[in-house]
Amino acid sequence: MARMRAPPRAAELVADFANTLDIHAGTDTLSTPDELAAWLRTHDLPTADTPSPALHEAAVALRAGIRAHLGTHVGDPPDPEAAAAADEALTRFPVHITANGTPAPAPGLADTERGIAELALAWSTLTITGDAARLKRCAEHTCHEAFWDTSKNRSKRWCSMQGCGNRAKARTYAARRAAATG
Numbered sequence: 001m002a003r004m005r006a007p008p009r010a011a012e013l014v015a016d017f018a019n020t021l022d023i024h025a026g027t028d029t030l031s032t033p034d035e036l037a038a039w040l041r042t043h044d045l046p047t048a049d050t051p052s053p054a055l056h057e058a059a060v061a062l063r064a065g066i067r068a069h070l071g072t073h074v075g076d077p078p079d080p081e082a083a084a085a086a087d088e089a090l091t092r093f094p095v096h097i098t099a100n101g102t103p104a105p106a107p108g109l110a111d112t113e114r115g116i117a118e119l120a121l122a123w124s125t126l127t128i129t130g131d132a133a134r135l136k137r138c139a140e141h142t143c144h145e146a147f148w149d150t151s152k153n154r155s156k157r158w159c160s161m162q163g164c165g166n167r168a169k170a171r172t173y174a175a176r177r178a179a180a181t182g
Contacts, residue, residue: 006148007131007134007135008126008131009122010122010131011126011148014119014123014135015135015147016043017039017043017063017066017119018063018146019146020063021144022145023141023145032056033050033055034050036112040112045116045118045119046111046114046115047112048110048112051112055113055116057089058092059089061085061088061089062086062093062119064082064085064086066086067082070136070146071137073133073136073137074136074138074139075157076137090120093109093120094109094117133149134148135147135149136156138158139157139164140159140164142164143159145159146159147159
């Protein structure tokens with residue numbers, strides 16, 4: 001049996017970033033500029049001591065846009081407002097191509113801007129390589145956790161079959177049964 005490859009570093013980074021908003025628990029670990037700085041440091045990305053409120057807002061908009069796009073891989077239509085806000089936020093984090101062809105944060109960006117530009121580059125890398133199709137948002141609307149799809153045919157819809165998948169299938173079964181009896 002073939003082994004599914006582990007997610008690339010870029011996928012782990014983007015999933016961790018998307019999962020800073022936990023719908024199920026009702027928590028946001030990027031709710032303040034200080035929390036954004038701590039998250040960037042934890043993931044070995046450049047950051048200043050405390051990002052400005054505008055920079056924090058741009059990072060949160062980028063996260064919302066990525067989360068909206070991840071939902072398209074499980075059949076959810078993208079939120080055009082979230083995508084537009086993320087595109088607008090990305091103008092703050094320009095990148096350039098180095099002489100050897102490698103994309104990098106543009107020179108002159110402040111530390112936190114470079115850290116967020118590296119996040120944007122990770123997302124771009126996944127999109128360019130096609131790996132973004134394996135990075136999904138859970139189809140369970142009370143969850144929405146980002147996860148790496150390890151299924152052979154890229155058909156996984158839930159972060160966990162034991163939890164979210166089971167709940168979704170039980171609801172579908174109950175609805176079918178109710179429709180058949182009533």
